[in-house]
Amino acid sequence: MIERRKTQKISVGNVIVGGDEAISIQSMLSAKITDFEANVKQAKKLKKAGCDILRVAISDLNSVKLIPILKEKVKIPIVADIHFNAKLAIESVYAGVDKIRINPGNINHEDIKNISKTCRSLNIPIRIGINSGSLEKKILEKFGSPTSNALFESALENINLLESFDFNNFIVSIKSSCIRTCVESYKMVASKCNYPLHIGITESGTFKTGVIKSAIGIGSLLLDGIGDTIRVSLSDDPKKEIETGISILKSLGLKYGISVISCPTCGRTTIDVMKIAKQLEKELENKYKNIIFKKNIKIAVMGCAVNGHGETRDADFAITGVGNILMIFKDGIMIKKVFQKEIFSELINEINKKINLSNDFVSN
Ligand code: SF4
Structure with a gap:
């Protein structure tokens, strides 16, 4: 802080x-x-x-x-x-x-x-x-x-x-x-x-x-x-x-909102991190541009399990997986397995559930 x-x-x-x-x-x-x-x-x-x-x-x-x-x-x-x-x-x-x-x-x-x-x-x-x-x-x-x-x-x-x-x-x-x-x-x-x-x-x-x-x-x-x-x-x-x-x-945590972190990828990468992270940022920006957040929501896109476990625990949501099959983690726990084409809608559903459940996250 x-x-x-x-x-x-x-x-x-x-x-x-x-x-x-x-x-x-x-x-x-x-x-x-x-x-x-x-x-x-x-x-x-x-x-x-x-x-x-x-x-x-x-x-x-x-x-x-x-x-x-x-x-x-x-x-x-x-x-x-x-x-x-x-x-x-x-x-x-x-x-x-x-x-x-x-x-x-x-x-x-x-x-x-x-x-x-x-x-x-x-x-x-x-x-x-x-x-x-x-x-x-x-x-x-x-x-x-x-x-x-x-x-x-x-x-x-x-x-x-x-x-x-x-x-x-x-x-x-x-x-x-x-x-x-x-x-x-x-x-x-x-x-x-x-x-x-x-x-x-x-x-x-x-x-x-x-x-x-x-x-x-x-x-x-x-x-x-x-x-x-x-x-x-x-x-x-x-x-x-x-x-x-x-x-x-x-x-710097001086403005609240949704931030995406993603790994730089390497030879171990099992999903298309670059494409998913870039597209995710765009989708989230469009979806939440008029929302005033009162807290941060962190989403990690990780290419494999090496740092994936640590980052999924530390993030509100995380995405990792193998090939076309992606897993969504919430607060460190795997909650869903989806095809890559469904990942944004599924993740946004989960984010909506989280922010709708708590006015700690958004201003009315
Ligand atoms: S998280 Fe995995 S894929 Fe991504 S850079 Fe680290 S070791 Fe490589």
Whole structure:
């Protein structure tokens, strides 16, 4: 069980970030900002995929108009991503946005003061989004490069700055594309304050590289109890960011649901583990995508008895067998022998019996 760092609770629309609340998953719209219809369509898709909070790039006054449209048509907390221009932040707050993300590397102190004043008047939180690619000039000059100490100093300065304006309704992120720098700076900031942390590895790359870097970076912070909301950054469809975020949380037991474990197969394998495990994941995802679980259900697909016995005992359900004949185990006991073509329907029947019998497993 991971012991999470105790942080202040911040409301982003109807999602609470921090405290003991579930770790929320974020992504960012990538449709052209001028195409409002495409943004609404993408936002709906991301919400359906499991996105809790959605960020949108607000680059001019026209793009501010997208905020009320998204709020009305998608009903998901919206964050306005602001660079350079305080007026855009202020207008976004008046347009009904749920959080403002500012980059202190490109907004001056007076502007941050004005933004915080408007945010306070409408109870809208801010994210201070420190980024290694756009650190304040004076910090870069002092440290020479965006090291973890440089990121830490920028974060502390900006935390102190907002506090000096009597503003405490904020979340902090300290992102770098270097996993080590990123993790070190988050740990330093976590040791100094109890503001919620939005964690992620920025510009982590294309799907394969980005998933690995994010899993290492976000995963190692979460294992240390650090992180209240996450964003996986991928040069790919944002839906994959959400799916990856869900997988990271589920792998660490920080998000409940059904997880499939399967053996890597070897010369002893007596069933088609790869095909069964892949298909099973798809079937379960389709079947249970709208169910909110309160506990985990673990299903093991094992190629033979070597580790099979141990894993079947440890899993809620397990599948093993020989050739076309598969056995379903429940809580370590073999309950059924079925043909391979029947395995998914039979297993889903058993899962349904288990979750219907106990509201420990699902929320009504
Ligand atoms: S469980 Fe059996 S088949 Fe699978 S990798 Fe281990 S020994 Fe091989």
